[in-house]
Amino acid sequence: MMTFIQQKSALRLSAYFPILGWLKGYSRSDFSNDLIAGIITAILLVPQGIAYAMLAGLPAQVGLYASILPPAIYALLGTSRTLSVGPVSIAAIMIASALSAPELVGQGDPVTNAMILAAETGIILLLLSVFRMGALVNFISHPVLVGFTSGAAILIMYSQIGHLLGIGKLSCGLDPGCYVNLFQQSKPVAFLVGVVSVMTLIFFSKPLPRFLTHLHVNPVLVTAMSKSGPLLVVLAGAFIASKLFADYGVDVPTVGSVPAGLPRFSFDIVYADTWELLLPAAMFIALIAYVESIAIAKVTANLRRQRIQPNQELVALGTANLAASLTGGMPVAGGFSRTMVNFSAGAVTQMAVLIAAGLLAFAVVFMTDVFESILKTSLAAIILVAIAPLVEFNSILKFWRYDRSDGVAATATLIGVLVMGIEQGLGLGIAITLLSYLWRTSRPHIAVVGEVPNTEHFRNINRHEVHTWPELLLIRIDENMTFANAGFIENYIHCQVVEYPDVKHVVLILASVSYIDTTALEMLENLQTSLTANAITLHLAEVKGPVMDKLEQTHFVKQLSPGNIFFRVHEAVNALIS
Numbered sequence: 341m342m343t344f345i346q347q348k349s350a351l352r353l354s355a356y357f358p359i360l361g362w363l364k365g366y367s368r369s370d371f372s373n374d375l376i377a378g379i380i381t382a383i384l385l386v387p388q389g390i391a392y393a394m395l396a397g398l399p400a401q402v403g404l405y406a407s408i409l410p411p412a413i414y415a416l417l418g419t420s421r422t423l424s425v426g427p428v429s430i431a432a433i434m435i436a437s438a439l440s441a442p443e444l445v446g447q448g449d450p451v452t453n454a455m456i457l458a459a460e461t462g463i464i465l466l467l468l469s470v471f472r473m474g475a476l477v478n479f480i481s482h483p484v485l486v487g488f489t490s491g492a493a494i495l496i497m498y499s500q501i502g503h504l505l506g507i508g509k510l511s512c513g514l515d516p517g518c519y520v521n522l523f524q525q526s527k528p529v530a531f532l533v534g535v536v537s538v539m540t541l542i543f544f545s546k547p548l549p550r551f552l553t554h555l556h557v558n559p560v561l562v563t564a565m566s567k568s569g570p571l572l573v574v575l576a577g578a579f580i581a582s583k584l585f586a587d588y589g590v591d592v593p594t595v596g597s598v599p600a601g602l603p604r605f606s607f608d609i610v611y612a613d614t615w616e617l618l619l620p621a622a623m624f625i626a627l628i629a630y631v632e633s634i635a636i637a638k639v640t641a642n643l644r645r646q647r648i649q650p651n652q653e654l655v656a657l658g659t660a661n662l663a664a665s666l667t668g669g670m671p672v673a674g675g676f677s678r679t680m681v682n683f684s685a686g687a688v689t690q691m692a693v694l695i696a697a698g699l700l701a702f703a704v705v706f707m708t709d710v711f712e713s714i715l716k717t718s719l720a721a722i723i724l725v726a727i728a729p730l731v732e733f734n735s736i737l738k739f740w741r742y743d744r745s746d747g748v749a750a751t752a753t754l755i756g757v758l759v760m761g762i763e764q765g766l767g768l769g770i771a772i773t774l775l776s777y778l779w780r781t782s783r784p785h786i787a788v789v790g791e792v793p794n795t796e797h798f799r800n801i802n803r804h805e806v807h808t809w810p811e812l813l814l815i816r817i818d819e820n821m822t823f824a825n826a827g828f829i830e831n832y833i834h835c836q837v838v839e840y841p842d843v844k845h846v847v848l849i850l851a852s853v854s855y856i857d858t859t860a861l862e863m864l865e866n867l868q869t870s871l872t873a874n875a876i877t878l879h880l881a882e883v884k885g886p887v888m889d890k891l892e893q894t895h896f897v898k899q900l901s902p903g904n905i906f907f908r909v910h911e912a913v914n915a916l917i918s
Contacts, residue, residue, distance in 0.1 A: 358419050358652065362689045370688045377687035378695025380564045381424060384681055385700045387570040388726075390595060390711065391719040392427035394503070395496060396435040396670055398454055400595045400711060403427045404704050405603040406458075406669030410660040411697050415690035417656035419649045420637035422687050424678035424696070425660050429727055430489060430632065431625055431671050433496045437762045438621035448614045451668065455609045458672070459665035460622030465630060465658030474650025480631050483739045484769035486732050487750035488628075491757025491765055493730035496723060503720035504538075506530025506592055530592045530717045533580070537573045537721035544569030545725065563684045570722045577718035578710055595719070598711040602701060603667035624763045625671050626661075633657055633674030640683045677726055745776040784819030786832050789849065789909075796910040798849070810842040812916055814909065816849040821860035830863050837876065844876060845916045849909055851882040856890065865896055868903070879916070881906040 385407050393403030407426040414425040435457060439450050447453075468474070480488075502509050506527030549566040553559075581594055634653055641648045657673065664672050682692055736754065740747030753769030760768070789798040790806030798814060799806055808814075813836060817829060837843060856864075868878045883891070883905055891897055897905070906912040 357416055358649075359416050359690060362421060366689065366691070371691065373686040373688045374692040375695060376560055376564075377682050377685035377692035379699065380567055380685040381678060381682045381687075381692060381696040382699035382703075383564075383568050383571045384678055385426065385696055386703060386711075387574045387714075387719065387722050388675070388678065389427055389700070390574075390714060391722050392429060392432040393670065394595075394716065394719050395429065395432040395499065395723055396427075396454065397439055398435070398450060398670060400598050400714075401603075401704075402451055402454060402668060402670050404598070404700065405667050406664045406672050408603070408697050408701050408704070409667050410664045410669060410672045411693045413663045414656045414660045415694050417652070417659055418637075418690065419647070419652050419656070420641055420674070421644075421646060421689045422640045422679060422683045422692070423633065423637045423674045424682045424693055425633070425657070425672050425674055426678065427670055428629075428632065428673045428675045429496055429723065429730075430492050431629055431673055433492050433499070434621065434625050434628065434762050435670055436499070438618060438625075441617075441621075443617055444614065447617065448612055452609055452612055453614055453618060454670045455665045455668065456612055456615055456618050457622050457625060457665075458661045458670055459609060460615065460619055461626040461629060461671045462658045462661030462663075462665060464623060464626040465654045465661065468626075468630075469651050469654035469658060472651050474654055479774075480627070480766075480770060481746070481749065481773045483736075483746040483750035484753050484766070484773050485631065485635075486735050486739075487753030487769055488757060488766050489730045490732050490736065490750075491754040492762060493727045494754075494758060495762070496727045497731075500720040500723050503593070503716045504531065504534040504724065506534075506717055527592060530715070533577055533592065533715060534717040534721050537577065537718050538725060540573055541569045541721060541725040544572070560686055563681065567681045567685075573718050573721060574714050575710070577715040578713035581715055582713040593716045595711055595714040595716065598708040600708040601705055603669070605666050606668070607666065609665060621763060622671075624766060628766070629661070629671060629673035630654065630657060632676075636674045636676050636679050640679060643683075745780070749773045749776060778824055781819065781822065782824040783828055784817065784825050786818065786829065787816045788836060789814045789816050791910075791913065796908075798909050809913075809917055810840065811844040812913065813837065813840055813843045813846045814849060814913075815846065816851070818852045820855040821853055821863075822855070822857045823859035826860040826863040829860070830867055833867060834870070837871070837874070845879060846871060846876055847879045847881050847906070847909065847912050847916070849881050850884065850887065853887060854884060856887055861891075861894060861896060865899060868896075868899060877903045879903045879906060879912060881909045881912045 386404070389403035389407040390400040391403070393400050393406075396402075411425045414423070418425070435454055438444070438457060439453055444453065448456075499509070506529070544566050548569075549562050552562045552565060578594075581592060630653070634648065634650060637648045637653065640646075660672055664670060682696075685692075687693075736747065736750045739750050749769055749772045752772050753765055755765075756768040757765030759765075787800040787802070788808075790801045790804075790808040791798055792804060792806055798816070800816075801808060815833060815836060819825060821829060833846065833848075837846065864878075871878050878900060880900070880903075888905070904912075904915070906915070
């Protein structure tokens with residue numbers, strides 16, 4: 341039997357390496373499920389890795405390398421059992437934006453700069469883990485995230501139009517005439533392949549699974565067939581390019597030469613001189629990579645009643661990005677489509693991701709000849725179909741209907757991303773959200789309440805038929821009391837005292853107050869002094885324990901006399917109404 345010290349050491353080790361936790365009870369049936377899921381996920385890794393590298397403006401092998409070692413590292417350190425880490429679309433467009441910045445043009449090699457971005461992303465995430473800042477995810481609200489992903493998705497789709505038409509990267513900007521001439525410049529064969537690829541992918545995404553499900557086909561087989569669309573599009577395009585286009589002299593852009601073999605470890609990026617220039621972009625990439633990964637990991641974990649540890653996720657993602665930087669890769673994060681494919685295919689543990697990474701490594705060593713013939717228009721089709729659902733205009737409209745400030749934040753973020761750029765748009769959205777929060781906090785909901793007849797409940801006098809007393813004023817504060825709202829609260833109370841000239845007692849109901857800062861405390865002291873000067877006594881009711889603990893450390897409780905602190909509002913009414 342293990343001693344207590346051995347058990348404690350094992351628990352501590354499994355906290356740092358979660359893989360040790362699920363390996364203990366790993367069974368043959370688990371491996372069978374993971375094997376199938378790994379094969380299916382591997383089918384998606386090749387086209388996605390190449391497509392997202394192209395999206396970032398990098399050679400194909402960069403995306404492939406980022407899909408081998410980084411997910412394996414995450415499998416050792418991550419707490420999600422189904423998250424698939426690798427290149428993702430949003431990070432790819434942020435990389436492209438960073439690498440095309442004017443200050444970086446001519447500064448270093450794009451691949452080296454991408455590796456530096458991965459290294460800085462990893463270092464930032466690891467530093468956040470040291471300071472246990474996993475809760476950082478909460479600073480990006482859902483509306484801002486929706487606005488950001490929608491804006492980034494539109495930029496991604498725009499960036500692929502040229503590839504879909506076979507003419508490469510667009511540079512039209514806001515010139516309408518340029519867009520009119522696009523189809524005249526396009527290559528008809530490439531455009532035809534692109535359209536057919538898009539239609540094929542759409543068919544594989546929803547109609548095919550519904551049809552197979554209607555035929556009662558095994559769900560795992562349905563997942564495998566429906567998710568093989570990208571691979572089919574890529575292979576079919578490559579076959580046509582190598583067998584037909586070359587014979588007839590049709591010029592359709594392809595991926596080109598892809599080096600065979602596994603990536604090698606290299607520390608050459610240490611000596612590069614673009615680290616400082618890339619740092620601001622890396623900070624935003626790290627933030628988005630973490631937010632996106634945690635959100636996806638929680639979705640699948642909640643479905644299986646598993647637990648995600650945010651701080652350990654910082655360690656896992658940070659180390660995975662460092663691994664990408666040392667093996668010729670780009671910044672990585674948890675990918676939604678890959679993770680959901682992995683989950684739907686029946687993955688039980690990260691063994692499925694290890695199997696997928698192993699199969700991809702095999703392909704990189706022995707199948708690069710096939711990669712060379714992959715059409716860029718096929719990859720553009722894959723990106724367009726994968727990204728289109730991220731444009732969530734319906735969600736933004738819902739935000740407007742439910743909360744105007746959330747609608748403003750989402751819309752401003754979307755427009756900011758499109759007009760100012762990726763990082764600036766996200767920063768604008770976060771700033772608007774924080775300002776909106778401060779504005780709402782500075783104007784808290786406060787209500788004068790009365791007693792519901794024949795009960796001990798107290799409700800807002802403007803919403804319910806309640807009983808009140810001329811000499812007693814009951815005021816409920818529904819927000820923490822801080823420097824931001826202390827003046828507003830004090831002014832509200834004084835206005836109510838003026839409105840009720842016969843009042844002798846004011847009772848502040850603090851059931852919804854969890855925190856009172858020093859500014860608000862000083863306001864209460866001044867309020868008590870002011871009310872006493874007008875022959876009015878201040879009382880408190882339903883003060884929470886932590887708040888009471890802090891108040892008892894001050895002179896305010898003694899200064900409150902002859903006022904009292906009542907446990908319940910009903911007790912205050914009984915004591916103060918003669």
